[in-house]
Amino acid sequence: MKRYIGCDLGGTNLRAALVDIETGTVLFQQSVPTLAREGHDAVMQRMADLFLTMIKAAGLQTEDVGGIGIGVPGVLDLEKGETLFLPNLPGTWPHVPLRDVLYQATGLPVALLNDVRSITFGEWRFGAGQGVDTVAVLAIGTGIGGGLVINGQLHLGIGGTAGELGHMVIDFNGPRCGCGNYGCLEAFASGPAIAAMGMKAVAQGLTTKIGELCGYDLNAITPALIAEAALQGDEIAREIYQQVGFYLGVAASSLCASVSPRRIIVTGGVANAGRLLLDPMEKTMRERVHIMPVEQVEIVPGQLGDHAGVVGAACWAANRLG
Amino acid sequence: MKRYIGCDLGGTNLRAALVDIETGTVLFQQSVPTLAREGHDAVMQRMADLFLTMIKAAGLQTEDVGGIGIGVPGVLDLEKGETLFLPNLPGTWPHVPLRDVLYQATGLPVALLNDVRSITFGEWRFGAGQGVDTVAVLAIGTGIGGGLVINGQLHLGIGGTAGELGHMVIDFNGPRCGCGNYGCLEAFASGPAIAAMGMKAVAQGLTTKIGELCGYDLNAITPALIAEAALQGDEIAREIYQQVGFYLGVAASSLCASVSPRRIIVTGGVANAGRLLLDPMEKTMRERVHIMPVEQVEIVPGQLGDHAGVVGAACWAANRLG
Numbered sequence: 001m002k003r004y005i006g007c008d009l010g011g012t013n014l015r016a017a018l019v020d021i022e023t024g025t026v027l028f029q030q031s032v033p034t035l036a037r038e039g040h041d042a043v044m045q046r047m048a049d050l051f052l053t054m055i056k057a058a059g060l061q062t063e064d065v066g067g068i069g070i071g072v073p074g075v076l077d078l079e080k081g082e083t084l085f086l087p088n089l090p091g092t093w094p095h096v097p098l099r100d101v102l103y104q105a106t107g108l109p110v111a112l113l114n115d116v117r118s119i120t121f122g123e124w125r126f127g128a129g130q131g132v133d134t135v136a137v138l139a140i141g142t143g144i145g146g147g148l149v150i151n152g153q154l155h156l157g158i159g160g161t162a163g164e165l166g167h168m169v170i171d172f173n174g175p176r177c178g179c180g181n182y183g184c185l186e187a188f189a190s191g192p193a194i195a196a197m198g199m200k201a202v203a204q205g206l207t208t209k210i211g212e213l214c215g216y217d218l219n220a221i222t223p224a225l226i227a228e229a230a231l232q233g234d235e236i237a238r239e240i241y242q243q244v245g246f247y248l249g250v251a252a253s254s255l256c257a258s259v260s261p262r263r264i265i266v267t268g269g270v271a272n273a274g275r276l277l278l279d280p281m282e283k284t285m286r287e288r289v290h291i292m293p294v295e296q297v298e299i300v301p302g303q304l305g306d307h308a309g310v311v312g313a314a315c316w317a318a319n320r321l322g
Numbered sequence: 323m324k325r326y327i328g329c330d331l332g333g334t335n336l337r338a339a340l341v342d343i344e345t346g347t348v349l350f351q352q353s354v355p356t357l358a359r360e361g362h363d364a365v366m367q368r369m370a371d372l373f374l375t376m377i378k379a380a381g382l383q384t385e386d387v388g389g390i391g392i393g394v395p396g397v398l399d400l401e402k403g404e405t406l407f408l409p410n411l412p413g414t415w416p417h418v419p420l421r422d423v424l425y426q427a428t429g430l431p432v433a434l435l436n437d438v439r440s441i442t443f444g445e446w447r448f449g450a451g452q453g454v455d456t457v458a459v460l461a462i463g464t465g466i467g468g469g470l471v472i473n474g475q476l477h478l479g480i481g482g483t484a485g486e487l488g489h490m491v492i493d494f495n496g497p498r499c500g501c502g503n504y505g506c507l508e509a510f511a512s513g514p515a516i517a518a519m520g521m522k523a524v525a526q527g528l529t530t531k532i533g534e535l536c537g538y539d540l541n542a543i544t545p546a547l548i549a550e551a552a553l554q555g556d557e558i559a560r561e562i563y564q565q566v567g568f569y570l571g572v573a574a575s576s577l578c579a580s581v582s583p584r585r586i587i588v589t590g591g592v593a594n595a596g597r598l599l600l601d602p603m604e605k606t607m608r609e610r611v612h613i614m615p616v617e618q619v620e621i622v623p624g625q626l627g628d629h630a631g632v633v634g635a636a637c638w639a640a641n642r643l644g
Contacts, residue, residue: 075613134484151478155581157581158582158584158615158618161614164579165580166579167579169492169572169573169575169610170491170493170494171492171493171494171495171505172572173493180613250494254489254491255580257487257489257490258470258486260483260484260485288502288504290502290503291483291486291489291502291503292397292480292481292483293481
């Protein structure tokens with residue numbers, strides 16, 4: 001059995017798993033708070049401790065592990081093994097030699113990858129992307145991350161930056177996006193964008209269950225709460241998801257034209273809304289695309305859930321280091 | 323020397339060239355009118371005659387030629403070797419077995435490819451895309467075609483339909499595109515879209531040299547004429563190219579986020595406007611993209627001009643059949 005460690009470096013938690021990379025099975029997992037405000041040196045020390053503790057707890061030696069893959073939320077220099085810009089972590093981690101520090105601290109070879117590219121690789125190898133050679137992933141949460149597998153290869157682009165599908169522009173006159181561009185998909189269809197549509201409806205005084213469900217506290221409005229309202233038959237909430245699905249369908253139509261994927265995988269917390277979100281997305285894509293055989297493009301939910309990132313990071317490490 | 327025939331099946335002309343596929347040199351070329359209105363059987367017969375005549379005129383035997391690559395303006399089924407939809411040819415050629423008919427008529431193996439993917443492959447192998455592994459091509463003329471080379475491979479997608487970069491949506495509220503979608507790049511920045519901006523300015527009675535240059539005949543307004551006015555210092559004409567460059571820059575920003583190419587090659591008749599078009603395109607892309615190292619992305623004109631398509635088709639045939 002080939003075992004690798006996959007790690008998800010999150011803003012809140014460090015999650016690590018020991019993965020059988022031949023089957024994609026998570027054999028063992030542990031999680032500790034990231035405590036990112038303590039700075040990158042402290043976080044990297046906690047990561048190394050987590051890996052070594054987990055190996056021990058699993059009854060293994062470091063020699064039993066092939067290497068470590070780390071999914072990192074931001075922009076990397078894959079060649080140098082450095083973090084360049086982690087927007088969600090204090091200090092943003094410019095030029096932190098994450099790969100070499102963890103190699104020195106653990107004695108195990110380390111491969112880095114963007115966190116959503118890790119999810120992409122995991123879903124492609126062992127989840128919703130199995131069996132097809134070209135896949136696009138949209139991971140919808142606080143932001144919209146993405147990834148592309150093209151002709152059976154995770155597409156990295158310059159320094160691993162390809163696949164930021166949430167930052168395709170769908171309206172050049174659109175609102176400012178967190179990335180600095182305007183009218184990106186993320187600016188229309190991320191979790192906060194969806195929540196804001198619910199807040200607006202309640203603030204406007206529209207008749208909607210969203211208000212009751214949040215106890216008229218705008219801070220309590222989330223995509224999940226709006227989805228609940230929609231499932232209870234609330235028209236406003238349903239319209240919000242139809243609008244968001246439309247935005248996603250427009251982006252999917254651009255993906256059909258440019259990448260022509262066999263499958264578009266939608267994952268992340270917001271994707272828990274299921275068909276409420278995917279139905280209007282699919283409808284929009286099928287209505288709008290005529291330039292290629294869109295009937296051969298599937299839109300599917302992710303299959304690996306929270307495991308996608310750690311499984312993908314471990315498989316990526318095996319791919320890179322094996 | 324390895325010789326292949328490259329052919330460009332155009333709406334007006336059939337252009338064929340004998341190409342040394344080790345250097346990308348055009349050794350010999352011939353062209354005849356397509357006479358597309360005579361129907362696909364007649365056109366295919368003319369193609370076969372052209373190829374055989376050219377081989378003879380070059381003093382060669384069919385055994386001296388490795389095969390034939392054909393760049394086709396439309397949607398293909400690459401596996402079956404059929405045309406599916408050629409919007410610019412009478413009858414649109416549904417399910418015409420172009421590959422097998424020409425093989426039978428010439429005795430030479432045949433590979434099909436979309437015409438702009440042929441240009442893409444030619445520019446990547448021997449033109450403006452040499453030396454980098456990930457390239458996006460935009461060919462701006464009556465429409466906007468495109469192509470992607472990803473990790474050193476021409477990206478085909480479903481049936482060869484990937485790379486239709488002119489049909490990425492840049493404004494979901496935008497005008498109807500010829501493809502049936504709305505707000506595609508092509509609907510904003512194709513040759514006819516540019517000409518229409520000039521027509522509008524003249525029809526509105528704005529003070530612009532475009533009116534003089536076309537003798538106040540709106541039918542005579544072309545992108546080239548507007549470029550001439552701009553080069554003569556006309557403010558309206560310059561603004562038109564700035565606006566078109568902006569649209570292209572928005573699409574380039576989507577390409578940076580999704581594909582992260584090392585080089586974006588702009589070719590086709592409209593690209594003859596040169597820096598007038600590329601400067602605002604580049605400015606927009608550099609201002610808008612922050613999510614990846616955009617300073618490493620080059621925007622460059624094509625280098626092979628009219629030869630790109632036939633060279634690319636010949637190289638593709640060698641790649642597929644060799």
